[in-house]
């Protein structure tokens with residue numbers, strides 16, 4: 001966190017990042033049709049994502065994996081890896097190496113930074129999730145706050161691969177925000193994951209975020225003390 005804050009605050013002020021965080025959150029919650037892989041356009045939004053949502057997603061992924069008592073596979077595929085935090089949180093449980101898949105070259109560069117700073121072995125692949133060439137199972141697969149950005153055709157294509165992977169022994173963790181309208185396909189997927197022997201959960205955590213992350217959320221008018229997600233685990 002220290003090094004990410006140092007990097008971004010060389011270019012942008014706290015007020016600029018907070019303003020971008022507000023706009024980014026508004027885009028996510030209120031204007032979902034404008035997204036589809038374009039959420040992180042512009043430096044301010046990239047900084048806001050890296051300094052606010054990144055740490056939150058790291059903590060959420062870490063806490064969910066701990067609560068599920070998840071083992072750490074040797075290879076972890078982080079789908080829509082963004083700044084690489086979800087894969088890093090899993091690898092830090094037991095030493096796996098991460099392959100981050102994302103469309104966006106800028107965030108992949110940040111993911112490399114995250115893995116280096118957290119001492120995780122990792123590399124990025126710039127690819128569309130629906131076109132990714134999958135390794136043979138078993139691997140670990142995490143899709144944190146990403147599948148809601150896919151259209152239905154890509155989501156279905158991805159599901160067929162995820163099902164094949166789980167049947168081949170891969171472990172799968174899907175995370176999405178608690179808000180129902182962000183992922184209207186959730187109940188359907190929860191049923192599919194249950195049919196594979198998996199489970200669906202909702203999580204609410206009381207976890208202290210670093211002070212600077214908390215302050216950024218407060219400045220953007222958010223409620224940073226609220227930390228939660230829903231998960232599918234197979």
Ligand SMILES: C[S@@+](CC[C@H](N)C(=O)[O-])C[C@H]1O[C@@H](n2cnc3c(N)ncnc32)[C@H](O)[C@@H]1O
Pocket residue numbers: 036037053054057079080081082083084085086101102103104107127128129130143144145146149150
């Ligand atoms: C909300 S961010 C989540 C990032 C990260 N998983 C996390 O938890 O912080 C969604 C990410 O998915 C990526 N993404 C969206 N659609 C994609 C697609 N079709 N293929 C690959 N990446 C995609 C975006 O570039 C973005 O980095």
